[in-house]
Amino acid sequence: MEEKIKAFFTSLDRSLFIDNQYKALSKLDRPLPIGHGQTISQPSLVAYMTEALKLEEEHRVLEIGTGSGYQSAYLATFAKELYTVEVVEELAIKAQKRLTHLGYTNIPYRIGDGSEGWAEHAPYDRIMVTAAPKELPITLIDQLTVGGIMILPVGHSGWQELKRITKTDDQRYSEEKLLDVAFVEMIGKYSP
16 A cells, blocks of 8 residues: 555544444444445545545546545545535535544535536546446546546446546546445446
């Protein structure tokens, strides 16, 4: 793991992002329920996905699935700007309060269907998707800059493939499988 991500991984208290009966289990390296059928990912996977995104401090990042805001904290720490979209209003409001309280000022928030991205701020250097569409979301690939990278799980309920998509030009992209994973399903256009 890259040193700066490793340092952040050990310093960020995941319990700050959980406000239910699972808070006591926050130190475990496993996903935990956060309500509304959603989960907070296991810390090691969040760090892995962040590293796989190859973030640079000047990057503009789109995150689909704010959830608790835990992954958002990583992205906002290592990028210039993070645009984050969450479909569940209650989760979005809580995440914004948490992240604002933690001092993040580089995050515009949106409540709504993230499957369509956030076109008015595109293109993005990086995109992180934390819910699984049934197929590659071309709408999101279109919002990447040439040379941009997207990390996302793809597949049906149960196990999916975590992929790294790199946009090679305006019409093409490359695809690399990283891991087998289990994420909640994406709500919206690319729902399974």
